[in-house]
Amino acid sequence: MTLFTEVFPVAVGAIRKxxxxxxxxxxxxxxxxxxxxxxxxxxxxxxxxxxxxxxVVGDVEATPEAVMGVVxxxxxxxxxxxxxxxxxxxxxxxxxxxxxxxxxxxxxxLSDVDGxxxxxxxxxxxxVDAALVERIYEARGWVVKGAPAISVxxxxxxxxRQDLKSYAAQVGDPQKLLGLFVADRTxxxxxxxxxxxxxxxESREWLMGITQREEMQALIEKAxxxxxxxxxxxxxxxxxxxxxxxxxxxxxxxxLGRFKINRQRAQRAVRIExxxxxxxxxxxxxxxxxxxxVEAAFNSTQDSVFxxxxxxxxxxxxxxxxxxxxxxxxxxxxxNLQRHGLYRRVAQHDGxxxxxxxxxxxxxxxxxxxxxxxxNLAPFRFGLEVAGEEKANPGSRVExxxxxxxxxxxxxxxxxxxxxxxxxxxxxxxxxxxEFKSLTVGRGLPSQVVYQSTLSKPYAMANIVxxxxxxxxxxxxxxxxxxxxxxxxxxxxxARKKKERLSGSINATAITRIYFSNGEFxxxxxxxxxxxxxxxxxxxxxxxxxxxACKGKRIVVHRDGxxxxxxxxxxxxxxxxxxxxxxxxxxxKTGTPRVYASASGKVGQPPKxxxxxxxxxxxxxxxxxxxxxxxxxxxxxxRAEPPFTIEEALNSVLSLTVLHYGSVRxxxxxxxxxxxxxxxxxxxxxxxxxxxxxxxxxxx
Numbered sequence: 001m002t003l004f005t006e007v008f009p010v011a012v013g014a015i016r017k018x019x020x021x022x023x024x025x026x027x028x029x030x031x032x033x034x035x036x037x038x039x040x041x042x043x044x045x046x047x048x049x050x051x052x053x054x055x056v057v058g059d060v061e062a063t064p065e066a067v068m069g070v071v072x073x074x075x076x077x078x079x080x081x082x083x084x085x086x087x088x089x090x091x092x093x094x095x096x097x098x099x100x101x102x103x104x105x106x107x108x109x110l111s112d113v114d115g116x117x118x119x120x121x122x123x124x125x126x127x128v129d130a131a132l133v134e135r136i137y138e139a140r141g142w143v144v145k146g147a148p149a150i151s152v153x154x155x156x157x158x159x160x161r162q163d164l165k166s167y168a169a170q171v172g173d174p175q176k177l178l179g180l181f182v183a184d185r186t187x188x189x190x191x192x193x194x195x196x197x198x199x200x201x202e203s204r205e206w207l208m209g210i211t212q213r214e215e216m217q218a219l220i221e222k223a224x225x226x227x228x229x230x231x232x233x234x235x236x237x238x239x240x241x242x243x244x245x246x247x248x249x250x251x252x253x254x255x256l257g258r259f260k261i262n263r264q265r266a267q268r269a270v271r272i273e274x275x276x277x278x279x280x281x282x283x284x285x286x287x288x289x290x291x292x293x294v295e296a297a298f299n300s301t302q303d304s305v306f307x308x309x310x311x312x313x314x315x316x317x318x319x320x321x322x323x324x325x326x327x328x329x330x331x332x333x334x335x336n337l338q339r340h341g342l343y344r345r346v347a348q349h350d351g352x353x354x355x356x357x358x359x360x361x362x363x364x365x366x367x368x369x370x371x372x373x374x375x376n377l378a379p380f381r382f383g384l385e386v387a388g389e390e391k392a393n394p395g396s397r398v399e400x401x402x403x404x405x406x407x408x409x410x411x412x413x414x415x416x417x418x419x420x421x422x423x424x425x426x427x428x429x430x431x432x433x434x435e436f437k438s439l440t441v442g443r444g445l446p447s448q449v450v451y452q453s454t455l456s457k458p459y460a461m462a463n464i465v466x467x468x469x470x471x472x473x474x475x476x477x478x479x480x481x482x483x484x485x486x487x488x489x490x491x492x493x494x495a496r497k498k499k500e501r502l503s504g505s506i507n508a509t510a511i512t513r514i515y516f517s518n519g520e521f522x523x524x525x526x527x528x529x530x531x532x533x534x535x536x537x538x539x540x541x542x543x544x545x546x547x548x549a550c551k552g553k554r555i556v557v558h559r560d561g562x563x564x565x566x567x568x569x570x571x572x573x574x575x576x577x578x579x580x581x582x583x584x585x586x587x588x589k590t591g592t593p594r595v596y597a598s599a600s601g602k603v604g605q606p607p608k609x610x611x612x613x614x615x616x617x618x619x620x621x622x623x624x625x626x627x628x629x630x631x632x633x634x635x636x637x638x639r640a641e642p643p644f645t646i647e648e649a650l651n652s653v654l655s656l657t658v659l660h661y662g663s664v665r666x667x668x669x670x671x672x673x674x675x676x677x678x679x680x681x682x683x684x685x686x687x688x689x690x691x692x693x694x695x696x697x698x699x700x
Contacts, residue, residue: 002301003612004278004297005297005298006151006153006278007144007151007297007612008149008152009147009148009149009294010148010293010295010406011295012292015105018058018059018096018104019057019062020056020207021055021056021058021088021089022089022091023087024085025084026086028083028084030054031427033081037074037088040073041067045058048060048104050104051107052535053099055091055100056088057104064089064470071342091667099377101141101144102141102142102148103141104141105150106139106141106151107139110293113288113291113504116157117284120283126269128266129266130160130259131159131161133156133269133270133344135155136157137152138152138446139151140153140593142593143614150293153281154281156204156270156272156299159248159250159251161252163248164177164180164245165227165228165247168228172468174228174230177193177230178194179193182242182247182250184242184246186219187213187447190242190250191232191233191239192233193230193231193232193233194233195239196230197229199213199228199229200220200223200227200229202229204225207241207243208221216686219243219246219666223245224432227243227244227245228244229242229244232247251384269642272631273453274445274596274603274632275603275604275628283348285297302552305613307610308607309607309609309654311647312651313647313651314654316608318478318479318659319477319480320336320340320341321341321342321343321344328341328666330459334462334465335465337380338380339379342380342469342474342475342477343476343520344520345474346473346698350384352385353382353414353468354385354386354387354413354414355370355373355384355414355415356388356390356410357415357416358415359418360391360393360417360418360420361418361419362420370386373461376461376462387411388410388412390402394420394435400432400435401490404443404445414445414447414471415440416447416449416464417432417448419436424691432449434682437687438685441687441688446471448467452465464543466664467662467663469661469674470697471697471700472663475520475521477546478520478659479655479659482516482518483651483652484580485516485652486556487516487553487555488554489519489555489556489558489670490512490545490556491512491559492559493510494509509688510527510544511525511676511679512526512544513671515659519671522694522695523694524698525546525693528688536567538566538570538574541567545571546562546693551577551579553581554581554583555575555583558587558653558656558672559584559585559587560587560589560590560675560676561588562586562588563586583641585644586671588637589637589669592637593612594633595610595612595620595622595633596632604632605626605632606633608654609621609654611635612635614647618638621654623635623636623653624665624668625664636653636668652670654671656671656672662700678699
């Protein structure tokens, strides 16, 4: 078997001499200003210009007068964006780093081939109801073994066949466009509609003045005066103003019901199996090789940059109550658990699990469900006693509150809500799940939601049993042995909420989950107060690492995403204060190029634990495989802080992926940060336990 990636070494000979310019900014977003300035310099002066390494970098000679002439124009055309830009000066002592070279190729030189790549991908689109599945690409710069490289990734985008202008006319009320995700028909920009700016006649001259692309100018010129202009937020503020005829609607999962797109067919269509995906990447790389921009992709037969689960010491094994150790297999885990017992059993149930059932189904009896649950709990020496069944309309908060209250009075150990499916709705839209969770989690009552369609699935009862056991304080299984480099493994995350129409965010809560190094859950701690900005303040970090749990310990810290601001330094100060050793690991979930496996001429999914090692501190990790054979796994990007090695960081992540008790399928993320997004969202909705510290994993 050969492992390979969609990452290619840059042919550095293709890069002309690069010149860098420093920008003096007093207010405003540094990266936004640099990026927009680079785009305009390319249009006016020519050549290639990109924003990289906190510099504007170009491959053509330009005088300071010419560059400042462009700046003067931008001051007039886009005063809000560029008012903080004071001057742009040459940086004569600058030398291009490997990252700068990689960024220059991926963001600059590849633009010359963009049209050819789009033409190559265009025939690969397909229809699903009133939607179109498009194949699009993304290129990014990386540093591999100290040298520049770029990745070329292909993915799917689901767009609505009807353009935004036609849809706006159909719905009538412009306010109904707010929140839609859209894409520029003439470029790669995409974002969310955040404002309705009014008719074009009020801003035509201004839009024509700030628009440099000929395609967009032509669209604006021929658009009628009454055409709607909307603001599109693409990442950082400010919003970009667009006429609606220049935009197409991008459909997210949450939008499928609204636009009457069959969810199952859409999900099948957007998947690209490894053989086809790798072939598309190969076709694109062929265009780049013809231009002399890249060399052959990294692969394990020629490059010593690939590692496996075995090579980093990962064994997918778990230990049960009688000491038996077995390989983790989702098909056999429940049977093994029933034969060999719980690793740690909660004694206070006295051998009886009292289950209260909130029945939100319109018809049907709970007897079969209760019987199946009783049968599957029996091997764990738990009898099942139905503490009560309360019928309730899940759409009524009052009825659910009444039902939960009555079952709480019956001293149920856990409440199970049986609800009709909410297919077609966004999982983040407030519904019966959220009403039920807000009433149970807030009272400290363990709870499990079971949807009607789930009851008929073969694996459903295994997941339900694991969830019931875990939520009531039992520990089904742990690692065979503690991690040799840690006493505790801790996950930290922030629940972040964007401000309405303003830059920045209000971070509503921060949470730490602490596990022993054998994977047994110890406790959680929540900081329950609004936090401004992107960084966890030092006083909050101190509270998330309590002295009694962390003093003198070796602690691996899994950060969901990047460490922000001075978080690393704050953690190091905290570690010195409590006599602990912190080993810091960043786990980035999005934007990571894929890894493939090839054997006998067939490309498929790589084994769990396969990794592409960029350096001593960074790697792309295939932490789990998708449930569908025709899907390509999305690796995690793992970054380690020395002296903790990247091999140890990979081992820590992999080892904690087999200990999720909410499902028999191993999650993509370690249990330290698994469900972080979900916990964050629920916390922002006010769904959090009344005890801000505890030892029951309420999020399962």
